[in-house]
Amino acid sequence: MNPTPSMPVPPPWDGDVARARALQLELAAAVRxxxxxxxxxxxxxxxVGFEDGGAITRAAAVLLDARTLAPLAERVARLPTRMPYIPGLLSFRELPAVLEALGALPETPDLVFVDGQGIAHPRGLGIAAHLGVITGLPAIGVAKKILVGTHGEVGPRRGDRVELRYRGKVVGAVLRSKEKVRPLVVSPGHRVGLESAPELVLACCTRYRLPEPTRLADRIASRRDRGGSLFP
DNA sequence: GCGACAG
DNA sequence: ATCTTGTCGC
Structure with missing residues (x-):
């Protein structure tokens, strides 16, 4: 992704929870x-991961070949943490660093996988949807746990899924990405349909619970990369 | 009023 | 998310 001139970022945290929530409602209206x-x-x-007991926010972005899922580039951004974790307002805390790492990639991706919710959120704007609306890029949220919504039991086989509903609406899917592991919570972020999101995620799940894009970014963001880059 | 609550 | 080693189960 080239030096992007005007990529709007969330305003500095001022402690105003009500205003942040109002902004989410506005941005949620732009989700496609x-x-x-x-x-x-x-x-x-x-x-995203943290250093210094949370003082530093460390974001990682990985670029992959869509056909082979092989990593092509990785970028890390470190920024002073501006606000605490508040359920429902995660994107305001993590997005600044994420956008910096994403913008530093050598190419603009066609689709972004984000660790967190898409529209499966109290106001329809989880971090994946927020990122999508702000960058204009297609995005999908892949979370390890539910924030909001309910669902029936998920089958035991890879690929089995059930709808995730919130306030009478389908907002995502609970997907078994691999046998004998807890299912993933998948929800569209932007420019991706409710049926396509789980399909795209599954296509990226090889031998692990998490899809390659998110799995690799997670390794780097959480300092589990064991000494260095993905390219030895 | 009492829980629940992505990372 | 993070603090943290070995250990039990598939």
């Missing part, structure tokens, strides 16, 4: 849930 992504050539995965 229709499949509208280009032929997939490049994928990206982003995730």
């Amino acid at each position: 849930l229709r499949d509208d992504y280009p032929p997939l050539r490049r994928l990206a995965g982003v995730d």
